[in-house]
Amino acid sequence: MEAQLWSALQAVLNGLLTGSLYALVGMGMALIFGVMRIVNFAHGAFMMLGMYATFVLFDSLGLNPYIGFIAAAAVLFVIGVASYQLLLRRVAERSDFMQILLTLGISLIISDGVQLWFGADYHQISIPLLDVNIHLGTHITLNAPWILSFAITIALAVGMFLFVMRSRFGRALRAIAQNRYAASLMGIDVRRTQALSFGLGLAAVGMAGGLLLPVFYLYPDVGGQFTLKSFVIVVLGGMGSIEGAAIAGVVLGVIESLTSLYWGNEWALVVDFALFLLVLSLRPSGLFGSQRV
Amino acid sequence: MTALLTLEHVSKRFGGLRAVNDVSFDVNEGEVLFIVGPNGAGKTTLFNLITGFLPPDEGILRFAGRVLTGTSPHVAARLGIGRTFQIVKPLRNQSVLENVMLGAFLHTRSVAEATARAREVLAFLQMEAVIDQPAHGLPLATLKRLEIARALATHPKLILLDEVVAGLPTGEALALADLLQRLPEWGVSAVAGVEHVMQVVMRVAHRVVVLDRGRLIAEGAPADVVRRPEVIEAYLGAKYKQVTG
Amino acid sequence: MTRRRAFLAAAGFGLCLLVPLGVDQDYQLNVLFRVALFAALGLAWNLVGGYAGQLSLGHAAFFGIGAYGLPLFHDKLGAPIPVALILGMVVAVAAAVVIGRVAFRLRGPYFALATIAFAEVLRLSAKNLHDVTGGDVGIQVPALFATDPSRWFYWSAVALTALAFAATALVARSRFGYALQAIREDEDTALACGIDAARTKLLALVISAALTALGGALYASLFLYIVPDPVLGIDISNEIAIVAMLGGAGTLIGPIVGSVLLETASELFKNVFQEAHLLIYGVLIVLVVLFLPEGIVGTVAGWWRRSRAR
Numbered sequence: 001m002e003a004q005l006w007s008a009l010q011a012v013l014n015g016l017l018t019g020s021l022y023a024l025v026g027m028g029m030a031l032i033f034g035v036m037r038i039v040n041f042a043h044g045a046f047m048m049l050g051m052y053a054t055f056v057l058f059d060s061l062g063l064n065p066y067i068g069f070i071a072a073a074a075v076l077f078v079i080g081v082a083s084y085q086l087l088l089r090r091v092a093e094r095s096d097f098m099q100i101l102l103t104l105g106i107s108l109i110i111s112d113g114v115q116l117w118f119g120a121d122y123h124q125i126s127i128p129l130l131d132v133n134i135h136l137g138t139h140i141t142l143n144a145p146w147i148l149s150f151a152i153t154i155a156l157a158v159g160m161f162l163f164v165m166r167s168r169f170g171r172a173l174r175a176i177a178q179n180r181y182a183a184s185l186m187g188i189d190v191r192r193t194q195a196l197s198f199g200l201g202l203a204a205v206g207m208a209g210g211l212l213l214p215v216f217y218l219y220p221d222v223g224g225q226f227t228l229k230s231f232v233i234v235v236l237g238g239m240g241s242i243e244g245a246a247i248a249g250v251v252l253g254v255i256e257s258l259t260s261l262y263w264g265n266e267w268a269l270v271v272d273f274a275l276f277l278l279v280l281s282l283r284p285s286g287l288f289g290s291q292r293v
Numbered sequence: 294m295t296a297l298l299t300l301e302h303v304s305k306r307f308g309g310l311r312a313v314n315d316v317s318f319d320v321n322e323g324e325v326l327f328i329v330g331p332n333g334a335g336k337t338t339l340f341n342l343i344t345g346f347l348p349p350d351e352g353i354l355r356f357a358g359r360v361l362t363g364t365s366p367h368v369a370a371r372l373g374i375g376r377t378f379q380i381v382k383p384l385r386n387q388s389v390l391e392n393v394m395l396g397a398f399l400h401t402r403s404v405a406e407a408t409a410r411a412r413e414v415l416a417f418l419q420m421e422a423v424i425d426q427p428a429h430g431l432p433l434a435t436l437k438r439l440e441i442a443r444a445l446a447t448h449p450k451l452i453l454l455d456e457v458v459a460g461l462p463t464g465e466a467l468a469l470a471d472l473l474q475r476l477p478e479w480g481v482s483a484v485a486g487v488e489h490v491m492q493v494v495m496r497v498a499h500r501v502v503v504l505d506r507g508r509l510i511a512e513g514a515p516a517d518v519v520r521r522p523e524v525i526e527a528y529l530g531a532k533y534k535q536v537t538g
Numbered sequence: 539m540t541r542r543r544a545f546l547a548a549a550g551f552g553l554c555l556l557v558p559l560g561v562d563q564d565y566q567l568n569v570l571f572r573v574a575l576f577a578a579l580g581l582a583w584n585l586v587g588g589y590a591g592q593l594s595l596g597h598a599a600f601f602g603i604g605a606y607g608l609p610l611f612h613d614k615l616g617a618p619i620p621v622a623l624i625l626g627m628v629v630a631v632a633a634a635v636v637i638g639r640v641a642f643r644l645r646g647p648y649f650a651l652a653t654i655a656f657a658e659v660l661r662l663s664a665k666n667l668h669d670v671t672g673g674d675v676g677i678q679v680p681a682l683f684a685t686d687p688s689r690w691f692y693w694s695a696v697a698l699t700a701l702a703f704a705a706t707a708l709v710a711r712s713r714f715g716y717a718l719q720a721i722r723e724d725e726d727t728a729l730a731c732g733i734d735a736a737r738t739k740l741l742a743l744v745i746s747a748a749l750t751a752l753g754g755a756l757y758a759s760l761f762l763y764i765v766p767d768p769v770l771g772i773d774i775s776n777e778i779a780i781v782a783m784l785g786g787a788g789t790l791i792g793p794i795v796g797s798v799l800l801e802t803a804s805e806l807f808k809n810v811f812q813e814a815h816l817l818i819y820g821v822l823i824v825l826v827v828l829f830l831p832e833g834i835v836g837t838v839a840g841w842w843r844r845s846r847a848r
Contacts, residue, residue, distance in 0.1 A: 039647045090828060096647045097593050101783060102827040104776060108820030116814055224772075228658065231651050270662045273655040280652050281640045344730065370732035378730070384723035395720050398713045399732040407713070447731055 006139035011261040012254055017146040019253020020153040021208050023246040025226055026233030027160055028204030030245035031197050034234045035177045038088060038198065039099040042107035043230050044223030046202050050076050050209025051218050052114055058125055058213070065125065066148060069210025076206030080199035088198065089191060107227070115220040123218040130214060149211040156207060157246045160200075164242055173197050177240055205230075225269070232276040296355075297322045297451055297482050298343065298374075303352030305338055312338040314507035315352075320451065320484055323477045327494045327515070328486045330504035336486035337379050339504070340453045343484075344376050345369040357450065370399065375449030377440035379456045379486075383428035389415065390424050392439055396446030414446045417479075418472060434465045441472075445479065452476065454485040458493050466490055470497045491519070503527070547707070551700040558689040567688040571760065573801040574695035575753055580781035580793025581702035582749035585742045587779060588787035589706075589715060591722025592739060596637065596653025597778045599660050600630040600747040602770030604754030606664065606671060609679045609764075614670075619680060623755055630751035631744050633660075638740040654772060661770035676765040679758045691760050698756065699794065702749050706790055709745075718742055722788070750778075784826055786833030795835055 025047060032040045053072040057063040063071070083106065091098045132144035164170035172193045175183040184190045205226075216222065233252055237244030255275070256268040263271075296319040305313040313335045320326050328336050341347040343354060345366045354361040356372055364372070375396070384392050393411035394404075401407055415424055418438050423431060428439065437457050444452050454473070458466040470493040476483045487494060494501060494515055501518045503511040505527040511518050518524055554574070561567055579601070586592050607626020611617040617625060633656075641652040664671045671677055683690035709715040717738045720728040725735050758764045768774070777800075785796025803822070807815035830837045 033647075039650075087824065087828070094831065096650065097783070097787075098827050098831055100593065100595070100647070100650060101780070101823060104780075105820045105823030105827065108816050108823065112814065112816035112820060116817065228654060232655075235648070235651070264666075266662070266666045270659055270666070273659045273662075276655045277640060277652060277659070280644060280648060280655075346726070346729070366726075366729035367732050367734045370730055376730050378726065382724045382727045384720055384727060386723060387719065391716070395716055395728070395733075396731045398716060402713050404711060404713070443727070443731065 003139075007261065008258070010140055011257045013140065013142060014146075015254030015257030016250060017142070017150045017253070018257065019250035020150045020157075021212055021249075022229065022233060022253050023157055023249030024153050024208040024211070025205050025230050026237065026245040026249040026252075027157060027242055028201040028208070029230035029234050030201075030237065030240070030242045031164075031173075031204070032201035033231070034237075034240045034242070034245065035173060036194055036197055036201075037177075038092065038194075039096050039103065040201075041100055041103040041227055042110065043205060044225065044227035045107040045110040046076060046079070046223070047205045047209040047212075047226050048114065048220065048223035049079070049110060050206030051213050051216070051222065052118065052209075053206065054210035054213045055123060055125065055218055064127065065210055065213045066129075066152070069152075069207050069213075072210040073203040073207045076209075077199040077203040080202030081195045084195040084198040089195070092194065107223075111220045111223065118220070120220060124216075125214060125218075127214055143215070145214045149215070152211060153208075156204070160204065161243055161246070169193065169196065229272065232272055235276060236279055295322055296320065297324075297357060298484075299353075299355040300343075301353045301355075303339075303342060303349050303354060305335075305342055305347060305350050311507045313342065313349075316504070316507075316509045317352075318502050318509060318512060320482055322450075322482055324499050325473065325476065325483045325485070325497055326500050326502060327498040328484060328502045328504055329489075329494060329518075330486075331489070333506070334504040335507040336504060337455055338507075340376060340455050340484075340486065343369070343453060344374055370447060370449075373448070373450035374453065375444030375447045375451070375481075376453040377437075377444050377455050377457055379459075381433070381436040381440055383431075383436055383439055385429040386427060388425050388427055389420060389431070389435075389439060389442075392428055393442045393446045396443040399447040411442075411446055414442045417445075417475075418442050434461050434469075437461065438469070445476075445481070449481055451482045451484065454483060456486055458485075458487060458490045463492070466493055467496070469493075473497050495519075544707070547703065551696060551703075554696045554699075555693060558692055564688045567692050568760070569802070569805050571688070571692045571695050572805075573797050574692060574699050575757060576777065576781050576801050577794040577797035578695060578699040578702045579750055579753045579778045580785065580797050581699065581706050582746045582753070583778045584782045584787060584789075584793050585706060585709065585718070585746045586739070588782055588789070588792070589710065589718040589722065590739050590742045591719075591788070592642070592743075593647075593650045593779070594653045594743075594746075595650045595772070595775045595779055596655075596657035597746075597750050598770050598772065598774040599633055599637070599653075599657040600750035601754035601757070601774055601778070602657075602660060602664065602766070603630040603633055604751030605679070605758035605764050605769040606677070607751065608755045608758055609677050610670070612680050613678070619682065622680075623752065626755055627748045627751045630747040634743045634747035635740065638743045642736055642739050642743075654775065657770060657772065657775055661766050664766035664770055671766065674765055674767075676763055679762050679764055681762060682756070682759040687760070691756065694756055695753075698749070698752055703790070703794070705745065705749070709742075710790055714738070714741070719788070780823060783833055784823075786835030786837070786839075789833065789835040789839065792833050792835040796833065799834070 029043050032038050050072040053075045054065045054068040057068040057071055058065055087102060091102050129144050134142045134144060134147065164173060172188045175186065175188055176190055176193055180190060233245050233248045237248035252272065255271060259268045259271045298320040301317050303313060303316050330336055342349050345364045345368060349362060356374060390411055393414055394407040397407040397410035415421060418441060420438055420442060423435060441454065441457060458469055473483060473485065474497045498515045501513065501515045502509060503518060503524050510527055511521050511524045557570060558567060583594065583597055586594050604626045607629055608622050611622035611625045612619055637653060637656045641649050644652055665673055717728060717733045720733060721735050721738060728735050754769060758769060781796040781800050782793040784800055785794065786792030804815060804819055807818045811818055832840060
């Protein structure tokens with residue numbers, strides 16, 4: 001009985017650690033989809049780019065991924081602003097159809113491009129930190145890289161939340177989300193703000209990619225599952241709510257971890273999607289948000 | 294005269310705002326009733342309540358002896374309530390004829406019959422010239438008529454016209470008013486919501502209901518209603534009082 | 539559709555049936571099968587995604603149900619093949635009713651996301667329920683045609699395309715078709731005209747699901763063996779939708795044009811560019827969105843209308 005409790009607690013803690021990275025991926029999507037209303041089916045592909053950017057820096061320059069992820073964020077920010085200005089801007093006012101199709105196309109280009117460049121092989125990096133385990137009492141063991149990325153993620157999430165709530169840019173962003181036309185009348189440069197927030201959303205998902213690198217296999221299709229997962233997170237968290245997405249990401253991590261413990265790893269994703277359908281049909285405003293879908 | 298539509302103590306709130314507040318009135322068969330009130334008086338909300346687009350918070354609506362409360366919009370249409378939208382909602386990529394055929398399909402499966410019915414209605418509304426044009430790109434006056442045509446094509450017993458004369462030049466508004474006057478020829482009772490085009494109201498309405506901030510403040514014959522002090526005060530404002538006094 | 543056009547269409551499909559007389563390589567016939575199959579799937583999708591304007595990205599659910607229905611009902615439960623095909627369609631219809639009830643209450647991207655989630659739940663369940671589906675190990679599918687299969691599969695796919703085409707042509711010019719298009723353009727207007735939008739959309743999805751399931755069964759039987767990812771995965775859903783949108787969503791011949799172009803192009807890309815073929819495919823999609831937003835048929839029809847109006 002006691003052993004079961006310990007393993008449940010271990011699963012919850014593991015879930016919290018994974019969930020923090022989901023939160024970061026989800027916050028990026030909350031900015032892009034929840035606030036800016038751009039249906040981004042390339043989110044996971046961009047995350048994969050963040051992983052590869054961090055990988056390249058590690059592989060060629062020996063840069064530690066816990067520093068490299070910042071560079072990945074910068075790269076993704078630039079890519080985000082550029083792809084908004086070159087491509088997404090042209091469908092921002094068009095139907096969801098077109099946005100979905102365009103971002104699907106972008107996603108194919110990115111993942112196939114990466115596959116051409118790096119090959120389809122799996123990569124895993126090894127750093128000394130990976131061998132460090134922290135024991136809490138006799139029953140709980142936590143892997144150091146996960147704890148480090150958890151701490152970094154919390155700091156980033158709080159920073160991003162404050163930035164969106166407090167800064168001038170954040171205010172412009174929220175004004176556009178409420179009423180694009182009124183915002184433009186108030187002298188807000190809508191296009192520039194949208195480009196920057198797309199960049200910011202990609203920077204967040206790029207950082208998540210960088211932080212995932214030490215603890216995950218790397219291959220060109222690794223992002224696929226994260227695209228859907230990030231939509232799930234945004235809907236669970238409530239559209240337009242960045243803090244909601246952060247909470248939802250963590251909750252999803254815990255749910256997946258507990259599902260794996262009791263039903264097996266292979267059912268974790270099924271539970272994700274079932275939960276998603278349930279929330280969409282019963283409580284379309286999300287579990288933690290107040291805005292209507 | 295028998296009442297076709299009856300509203301009893303109908304209310305609707307949006308958050309703290311009472312958009313429609315304890316409103317009761319009847320619409321009789323063969324009647325053209327105008328609901329007069331400034332923007333925000335609750336006219337559109339009232340129409341949405343009658344057509345099932347919104348459920349009322351309180352009160353009962355009856356139509357042709359049936360309780361309407363809780364019906365969905367398409368059922369209201371099938372019972373014989375046609376409506377137009379204040380912000381015109383044409384099917385933009387379809388032609389004028391196809392837009393009106395959509396209404397006519399309520400009572401027939403046959404494309405030929407729907408076409409014939411649509412042409413008849415379009416002729417009545419003097420829209421033959423634009424019959425094959427796509428709805429996008431038509432001027433507002435034509436789109437307002439298109440709204441009426443589509444609603445009329447559903448063979449309604451009652452037609453709700455939301456601001457169909459608003460924003461039209463006076464000549465256009467008066468021409469449309471003459472057509473509205475002839476609606477009873479089609480066996481239709483009409484309820485029209487208007488903001489201020491009093492010339493049209495005086496010319497066409499059998500009866501007038503005045504709404505102010507969700508409340509019904511006056512009801513009666515047009516010539517009678519416009520003389521009442523509370524109406525002048527609430528709706529026409531102090532300026533009108535100065536002129537008459 | 540006029541009598542003349544119906545005759546032209548019938549003649550066109552007749553000609554397609556003659557193609558195998560001149561082609562006898564299995565490889566070429568299988569490419570042609572794929573073209574015809576995706577034309578049929580695109581047409582089926584078009585009822586929901588094009589005419590009703592509801593962007594489904596979960597048609598793999600119906601495709602996969604059809605694919606698994608054949609072996610499960612025939613081999614496991616002993617139903618004769620025609621009955622197994624029909625049962626597959628029935629299950630797909632039931633699935634369409636369930637997903638429609640949930641998803642049609644949602645608008646815009648949420649509808650698309652809900653359809654994806656539904657298909658993903660089916661795919662993952664098929665992977666996990668080893669006892670029923672064989673999981674990732676897969677399951678053997680009965681052969682529909684014993685002799686000269688490549689030709690017969692091609693002929694069946696053309697027949698399915700003709701069926702989907704005829705269904706679309708009938709729908710497009712009927713009250714039902716007008717109602718679907720009205721819902722796409724403005725759901726409130728449709729409601730005000732007495733159209734039961736929820737029912738109308740559901741009916742479109744049901745027809746679409748039944749046709750898609752039949753396509754799935756054909757596909758599965760050609761390969762004689764299936765695993766969950768290729769028949770229930772999001773790639774199938776995307777391909778079906780992209781075929782229709784490339785050709786022109788909401789147009790009668792759009793999905794056929796889309797399939798001819800996309801399937802032959804991706805076959806060529808596979809041969810010429812090898813590993814880069816998905817990259818080229820992605821570039822193609824981006825170009826279509828930016829320059830031909832109404833699809834090929836929609837855009838050409840637009841030019842035609844404008845030049846005639848002048």
